[in-house]
Amino acid sequence: MKKLFLIIVLLCGSTHAADYKSAQRLAAGDVISAEVFNDILDRIELALKSSAAADLVGTWTVTQTACGVASGWLGNCGEGNEISPTGYTTSSDDNLTKQRLDTVVFTDDGDGSFSLSTNSYCAFVRTGVGNSACSMSYNVVDGYFIINSGGYAAYTLQKISSTRYIMGMNASGSGSFNIIRLDKKALPPEAPTSLTVTIDEATVSLSWTANDEDVTSYSIHTKDAADGTFKELNTSTTNAFTDTLAAGVTRWYRVFTVNSDGTSLGSNVVRVTNPAAE
Numbered sequence: 001m002k003k004l005f006l007i008i009v010l011l012c013g014s015t016h017a018a019d020y021k022s023a024q025r026l027a028a029g030d031v032i033s034a035e036v037f038n039d040i041l042d043r044i045e046l047a048l049k050s051s052a053a054a055d056l057v058g059t060w061t062v063t064q065t066a067c068g069v070a071s072g073w074l075g076n077c078g079e080g081n082e083i084s085p086t087g088y089t090t091s092s093d094d095n096l097t098k099q100r101l102d103t104v105v106f107t108d109d110g111d112g113s114f115s116l117s118t119n120s121y122c123a124f125v126r127t128g129v130g131n132s133a134c135s136m137s138y139n140v141v142d143g144y145f146i147i148n149s150g151g152y153a154a155y156t157l158q159k160i161s162s163t164r165y166i167m168g169m170n171a172s173g174s175g176s177f178n179i180i181r182l183d184k185k186a187l188p189p190e191a192p193t194s195l196t197v198t199i200d201e202a203t204v205s206l207s208w209t210a211n212d213e214d215v216t217s218y219s220i221h222t223k224d225a226a227d228g229t230f231k232e233l234n235t236s237t238t239n240a241f242t243d244t245l246a247a248g249v250t251r252w253y254r255v256f257t258v259n260s261d262g263t264s265l266g267s268n269v270v271r272v273t274n275p276a277a278e
Contacts, residue, residue: 033269035230035254051159053114053140056106058184064102064123064130065179068095074169075127077176085129087121104182106138114138123180126153127171155180163187188262189214192239192255195267204243204272208255212264219256219263230254230266245274 032040067077068091071084087100103119115137122130124138126149139146145155145167155167155178163184170177189212198205206220220241221230230252234241245251250273257264 033252033271035266036269039265051140051143051157051165053106053138054108055159055162056138056140056165056182057108057114059103059105059186060182060184062102062104062118062121062123063099063181063183064121065097065099065181067176068093068097070098072176073127073129074125074171074176074178075174077174083129083131086131103185122149123178124155125149125178126151186261189257189259189264191265192218192257192267195253195255195270197253197270197272199245199272199274202244202246202274204245204251204253204274206241206243206253206255206270208239208267210239210257212257212259214259214261215257216259219258221254221256221266223252224249226252228252245272247274249274 066073066085066088069077069079070088070090071079071081073081073085085100087102088098089100090098100121102121102123104116104123106114106116109115115135116124117135118124118133120133122132122134124130124134124136124147126147128150134149136147136149140157143157145157147153147155153169155169157165157167159165165182166179167182168177168179191211192208193211195206195208197207208218215237217235217237218239218241219235220233220243222233222243223230233243235258241255243251243253250271253270253272255267
């Protein structure tokens with residue numbers, strides 16, 4: 001077997017709607033390629049960037065949390081209200097909270113304004129039960145989500161990750177609150193991890209760990225120079241691929257997961273050199 005020269009680099013990131021996490025971790029001695037390092041910098045810049053109305057454009061799952069009193073709502077968390085909110089499930093926390101799920105679509109109206117439309121309920125209220133679907137304009141300014149729903153309201157807005165936001169309003173005068181968690185839907189798949197290779201003569205065998213069940217294919221990208229640009233070499237429907245590498249040639253490999261929702265972040269990068277024949 002020919003001598004194999006590898007430099008393995010790891011990428012931090014996650015595409016699924018959730019709190020931020022690192023899909024891969026660096027270990028002592030790992031070397032980071034420019035591509036992976038720039039990916040990390042891009043994610044840091046994204047995390048530090050102030051949220052804007054356009055960041056919400058798309059389809060999201062809404063988890064709405066309100067006071068646990070069955071008949072309570074934002075503006076009145078008392079018992080025995082004439083109209084009670086529907087669709088909630090009470091949490092097992094001594095009736096402190098209750099939750100319901102829905103879907104919201106945020107849209108860029110193309111004229112500088114933005115709007116939202118919900119499917120079944122209206123989590124985005126200034127006050128009230130929100131028992132039916134709603135549509136309205138919205139904006140995001142300096143960390144606040146602003147609407148006009150029977151009166152103006154400004155929810156605090158916190159970006160947990162690019163695919164999860166949390167907003168809330170505490171109406172202390174009425175002892176009520178409304179907390180909304182947004183989880184983005186139709187996301188690209190998770191990135192492959194642990195890309196490794198073996199080389200035997202001119203045959204390079206790649207394998208990697210699949211981290212998403214919904215996979216159409218894997219896209220294998222390569223470049224033949226350190227300052228080159230990765231381009232797609234081929235695709236695979238399994239988590240393995242075989243390439244041919246001429247003697248004396250160095251090649252860099254990176255793999256992406258593809259499905260109907262898009263293309264994942266890249267895997268770690270592996271550099272392989274096939275030594276020249278003696």
